[in-house]
Amino acid sequence: xxxxxxxxxxxxxxxxxxxxxxxxxxxxxxxxxxxxxxxxxxxxxxxxxxxxxxxxxxxxxxxxxxxxxxxxxxxxxxxxxxxxxxxxxxxxxxxxxxxxxxxxxxxxxxxxxxxxxxxxxxxxxxxxxxxxxxxxxxxxxxxxxxxxxxxxxxxxxxxxxxxxxxxxxxxxxxxxxxxxxxxxxxxxxxxxxxxxxxxxxxxxxxxxxxxxxxxxxx
Amino acid sequence: xxxxxxxxxxxxxxxxxxxxxxxxxxxxxxxxxxxxxxxxxxxxxxxxxxxxxxxxxxxxxxxxxxxxxxxxxxxxxxxxxxxxxxxxxxxxxxxxxxxxxxxxxxxxxxxxxxxxxxxxxxxxxxxxxxxxxxxxxxxxxxxxxxxxxxxxxxxxxxxxxxxxxxxxxxxxxxxxxxxxxxxxxxxxxxxxxxxxxxxxxxxxxxxxxxxxxxxxxx
DNA sequence: GTCATAAACTTACGGGCGTAACCTTTGAGT
DNA sequence: ACTCAAAGGTTACGCCCGTAAGTTTATGAC
Numbered sequence: 307x308x309x310x311x312x313x314x315x316x317x318x319x320x321x322x323x324x325x326x327x328x329x330x331x332x333x334x335x336x337x338x339x340x341x342x343x344x345x346x347x348x349x350x351x352x353x354x355x356x357x358x359x360x361x362x363x364x365x366x367x368x369x370x371x372x373x374x375x376x377x378x379x380x381x382x383x384x385x386x387x388x389x390x391x392x393x394x395x396x397x398x399x400x401x402x403x404x405x406x407x408x409x410x411x412x413x414x415x416x417x418x419x420x421x422x423x424x425x426x427x428x429x430x431x432x433x434x435x436x437x438x439x440x441x442x443x444x445x446x447x448x449x450x451x452x453x454x455x456x457x458x459x460x461x462x463x464x465x466x467x468x469x470x471x472x473x474x475x476x477x478x479x480x481x482x483x484x485x486x487x488x489x490x491x492x493x494x495x496x497x498x499x500x501x502x503x504x505x506x507x508x509x510x511x512x513x514x515x516x517x518x519x520x521x522x523x524x
Numbered sequence: 525x526x527x528x529x530x531x532x533x534x535x536x537x538x539x540x541x542x543x544x545x546x547x548x549x550x551x552x553x554x555x556x557x558x559x560x561x562x563x564x565x566x567x568x569x570x571x572x573x574x575x576x577x578x579x580x581x582x583x584x585x586x587x588x589x590x591x592x593x594x595x596x597x598x599x600x601x602x603x604x605x606x607x608x609x610x611x612x613x614x615x616x617x618x619x620x621x622x623x624x625x626x627x628x629x630x631x632x633x634x635x636x637x638x639x640x641x642x643x644x645x646x647x648x649x650x651x652x653x654x655x656x657x658x659x660x661x662x663x664x665x666x667x668x669x670x671x672x673x674x675x676x677x678x679x680x681x682x683x684x685x686x687x688x689x690x691x692x693x694x695x696x697x698x699x700x701x702x703x704x705x706x707x708x709x710x711x712x713x714x715x716x717x718x719x720x721x722x723x724x725x726x727x728x729x730x731x732x733x734x735x736x737x738x739x740x741x742x
Numbered sequence: 743g744t745c746a747t748a749a750a751c752t753t754a755c756g757g758g759c760g761t762a763a764c765c766t767t768t769g770a771g772t
Numbered sequence: 773a774c775t776c777a778a779a780g781g782t783t784a785c786g787c788c789c790g791t792a793a794g795t796t797t798a799t800g801a802c
Contacts, residue, residue: 334779334780352655353571353655356758356759356760357759357760357761358758358759358760359758366779366780366781367780367781367782368759368760368761369760369761369762369763369780369781369782370779370780370781372761373778373779373780378760431653431654431655434715434716434719435649435653435655435719436649436718436719436720437570437571437649437653437655439719449720449722452720452722453720453722453723480726482726483726483727483728483729483732484732486724486725486726486729486732487709487726487729487732487733487736489712490709490712490713490716490729490733491705491708491709491712491733491737492712493712493715493716494707494708494709494710494711494712494713494715495708495712497652497711497712497715498652498708498711500654501652501653501654501657502654502670502671504667504670504671505671506704507704508698508700508701508704508705509701510701511701511704511705511708514701514702514704514705515705515708515709515737518705518736518737518739519709519733519736519737521736552749552750574788574789574790575789575790575791576788576789576790577788577789584749584750584751585750585751585752586789586790586791587750587751587752587790587791587792587793588749588750588751590791591748591749591750596790743802744801744802745799745800745801745802746799746800746801746802747798747799747800747801748797748798748799748800749796749797749798749799750795750796750797750798751794751795751796751797752793752794752795752796753792753793753794753795754791754792754793754794755790755791755792756789756790756791757788757789757790758787758788758789759786759787759788759789760785760786760787761784761785761786762783762784762785763782763783763784763785764781764782764783764784765780765781765782765783766779766780766781766782767778767779767780767781768777768778768779768780769776769777769778769779770775770776770777770778771774771775771776772773772774772775772776
């Protein structure tokens with residue numbers, strides 16, 4: 307039936323991959339991460355990211371992953387790291403495009419955050435859903451690896467909020483702490499949107515969250 | 525080595541279960557849900573809830589679950605439903621104990637919500653994390669089953685916020701919509717706490733979220 | 743007592759998974 | 773030209789999973 311040489315085991319490798327050059331072994335690492343990210347985007351289910359499925363997609367044998375990742379959680383961590391880099395880039399880009407008014411810059415940041423989550427729900431869920439970490443002690447991923455992840459975007463948010471305070475656009479008395487509160491509101495909205503598409507959202511829910519939490523002056 | 529009669533297959537049934545009486549077949553259903561909930565609480569990983577693991581814990585054979593649940597997602601839904609009932613009970617209890625001052629009643633509700641999430645992180649994650657639903661079209665669980673789940677507690681929150689407005693304790697102009705915003709803030713905090721224990725929480729983060737979102741008057 | 747039937751069991755198949763142990767290709771340096 | 777290690781492949785073991793098909797047990801109505 308199949309004219310292929312599927313003689314025995316599960317070498318379900320559709321795209322035979324060209325072997326890398328001598329020093330280029332690390333390029334496979336990036337391909338593995340990209341494949342995992344693609345798998346996540348297509349299936350929307352992080353359970354679909356398994357050593358074998360990733361290997362199949364890359365076009366390599368499953369054990370070949372061991373040379374680059376000790377674990378499946380390690381792959382996850384790499385995917386999440388990359389996603390955070392992308393998120394931070396999108397946030398910075400949005401802030402830069404927003405001009406100089408601190409209030410508009412903060413608004414741009416918040417909306418870019420929400421847009422990112424809405425455009426890539428499965429990625430957002432994986433970044434913050436924390437499902438792949440319960441087996442933490444058994445995996446190669448440490449707790450520090452996780453806590454450091456969101457700090458950059460949070461710092462960006464805190465900076466912009468402080469800008470708003472300095473410009474008189476926000477009445478916050480503790481921008482660093484209120485930035486956390488604001489982020490929590492954004493996260494709640496972003497996460498819930500990423501989880502259930504069907505929810506009776508009131509109109510203008512984003513502003514209803516952002517304006518009070520940022521203590522924006524009317 | 526094992527003096528047990530493990531003759532062949534995986535009937536790893538440690539606690540031989542007494543067969544139910546004629547009309548009491550539905551009691552096993554409750555036991556299944558309880559076992560799944562226990563499994564979730566102990567492992568903290570909803571992936572650990574599988575047909576076979578649940579069956580092992582109940583003390584029945586895996587296929588016997590089919591008589592009560594068509595799916596593994598169906599078990600999940602039952603667990604989440606029960607958890608929501610429990611949450612609503614806890615919220616009501618807290619509100620009742622809080623006396624008559626609307627503002628204190630609202631505060632009690634919010635803190636009870638956060639406490640529930642902190643006391644049962646894995647349950648909270650499962651209730652709102654939405655990991656078990658990606659394979660939605662393939663399972664017996666419909667989208668309606670999910671959207672209806674949080675409505676009761678949300679309605680309770682909206683009622684209390686309206687009470688606060690009536691008593692002059694809140695400046696909200698649209699309690700129903702602001703209740704959603706307030707819930708999102710609570711959810712963001714609760715979820716993040718349920719996901720990562722290690723996070724640089726500022727002091728009084730809960731009030732920092734609740735007070736602005738509820739538009740509480742100082 | 744008998745006996746239909748609810749309640750649950752047994753067996754078995756096919757598949758996916760992680761990973762240990764070993765083997766092959768290939769290109770760079772000599 | 774030859775080697776040798778990097779990069780990756782092969783095979784295989786053991787485990788767990790969902791579920792289809794048929795079978796046993798014991799309860800309660802007659």
